[in-house]
Every structure is written in C-alpha cells, then in structure tokens.
Amino acid sequence: AIAGDVTTWSGKKVGIANLAPVPGAERWSKPLQACIEKNGGTVDYQDVGGDPTKLPALLEGWASAKVDAVFNIGIDMTGQESLIAAFTEAKTPVVTWGAGNPEGVVALDANQEEDGRIIGRYLVEKLGSGQVILVNANNPALQSREKGLKEVLDAAGLELIVVGEALGFSAESAQKSVEAALQANPEAKAVVGGFGSLGVGAAAAVTAAGSSAIVVSMNGDPEEYAAIREGGPFVATVADGHEFGGEAACQIAADMIAGNAAPGTAGKQILATSVLVTADNVPAEGSSEATPRKFYQLP
Numbered sequence: 001a002i003a004g005d006v007t008t009w010s011g012k013k014v015g016i017a018n019l020a021p022v023p024g025a026e027r028w029s030k031p032l033q034a035c036i037e038k039n040g041g042t043v044d045y046q047d048v049g050g051d052p053t054k055l056p057a058l059l060e061g062w063a064s065a066k067v068d069a070v071f072n073i074g075i076d077m078t079g080q081e082s083l084i085a086a087f088t089e090a091k092t093p094v095v096t097w098g099a100g101n102p103e104g105v106v107a108l109d110a111n112q113e114e115d116g117r118i119i120g121r122y123l124v125e126k127l128g129s130g131q132v133i134l135v136n137a138n139n140p141a142l143q144s145r146e147k148g149l150k151e152v153l154d155a156a157g158l159e160l161i162v163v164g165e166a167l168g169f170s171a172e173s174a175q176k177s178v179e180a181a182l183q184a185n186p187e188a189k190a191v192v193g194g195f196g197s198l199g200v201g202a203a204a205a206v207t208a209a210g211s212s213a214i215v216v217s218m219n220g221d222p223e224e225y226a227a228i229r230e231g232g233p234f235v236a237t238v239a240d241g242h243e244f245g246g247e248a249a250c251q252i253a254a255d256m257i258a259g260n261a262a263p264g265t266a267g268k269q270i271l272a273t274s275v276l277v278t279a280d281n282v283p284a285e286g287s288s289e290a291t292p293r294k295f296y297q298l299p
Contacts, residue, residue, distance in 0.1 A: 014044070029246065109270075136163075136195075178206070215234045219242075239276075
C-alpha cells in the first residue's frame, strides 16, 4: 500500500489537468481533488475537453503561479520535457495517471498492456475465431491497451480491425466509427472499446445495426457497469483502479512536498492491478469495483 502524510496539503495550491469530462478521467481526478481539499489545499481544476494541445499553456501558467504540485490524468506529455524539468528544479511534484512516462514525473497507471491482454484472453475464450473490431482514440494508455489486445488476438489467430478518431473520446464518436466498421465488416463477432465511453458508443452501434456481436471495453466506468447490468450486447470490461490511484497520487505528492522521495524506482511506472468485470461480479449502481488494488513496478 502507498501511504503519505496528507496533512501536508494545508495551505498548498495545486493544478489538476483532466483529459475530458468523462468518468474514465474523473474517477482519478475527483478523488484526488477531494483528498487535497479535505486536507486544506486549494485546487485549480482544468479540463482540456479531449484536446492535448491545451496542456502546455496550463503547465506554463502553473509554473508561473508556483503551484506546489501538478497532476495530469490521461493527457500525453510528449514534448513537455522542458516544463517538467522546470517543475523538477522547483521541487514541484508532477504526478500522472495514464499519461505516458516522461523523465521527471511520477507516473501512476494501470498496466494498460495487461488490460488489453485480459480482455483479449476473454474474447479468445468466448469466440475462438473470427473478426474483432477495436474502436480506439489516441492517448498513451489506449495505445498500450491496443498493443496488449493485438498480441493476444494475433497469437490466437483472430483478426483485429482498428477504427476510431484520434481525439474521439466520446460515445458519439465511437458509435459513428463502429457503425461504419460494421457495415464494412458485418461478420465481426465482437467490438472492443479502448476506453469506457468508447465501449458504450460501440454497444449503441451494435444495437442499431442489429448485429449479434458482443461488446467489451476497458476502464471500469459507471456507464460500462450499467451497460453490463442491462444485459444487452455489452458483456465485460476491465476495471482499472483509478479511484485507488487518485488517492495514492494525493499521498505520494504530499510525501514529496514534505521532502521525501517518491516510492519505488525513479523513472519506472507505478502500476495498479486491474479486475475483469462481467455480469457475475458487476458492481451495483452507485458502487465502484472495490477489489483492493496492489501497486507494483515491472522489473
């Protein structure tokens, strides 16, 4: 378990950059914000609406304002090395989830490749053979999921067709992409959403097309659980430990502000375990997947 003295937050100010106003981001950023504010800190919470090009200006503003910590959920930090270096020099922790692993940040995440493998193994077991459509968008976590999924499906001889818009993190965007993909590939046996909202959009497309394809996803958002409980085409997801990660980020940054080093080996991601969720173990409405997560680093 990760522990830190959260009373350190009293009188401190932080910036939180949130990828988009969707549960898949807010399940990390909202528990984090609550933890900081409950312990006397103030939060500048900024949502980029799925547009990673808005991040540099936010980081520059927070550097000028001399915030005490910076957090980022899901926004690719490629190209921000000089700003990260400036925060490091100022001893300002930069803690992320699902945003890649550039030098100088404490990168928390699910093992996204393993998430892809988990859902891939589920599909291999259920389908045996055939075409699978993946609707995905462009961020480091989702690309890693795609890699893990492809690895498992390739090994089992299933065909993977990848569709989606680079910034298409919404259910509406996914629905459009999947509707077109199902017209082109009516024999597809499954559709995978690379992200929670993408799975929900995929399920809407499958229903509209009258397809018999099953739908699975990765993230573990309330909307995914609702779709599983409904008993339609949406049958499974992989639940990441976002909520646990948000609380861990609060504790890690507090500890760093107090002068302690980040846990584990510097430069390596701190990963949280994930859980496969089906109709057999889907959480009740209003509940998150409560299996305690283990945090670890790969060798």
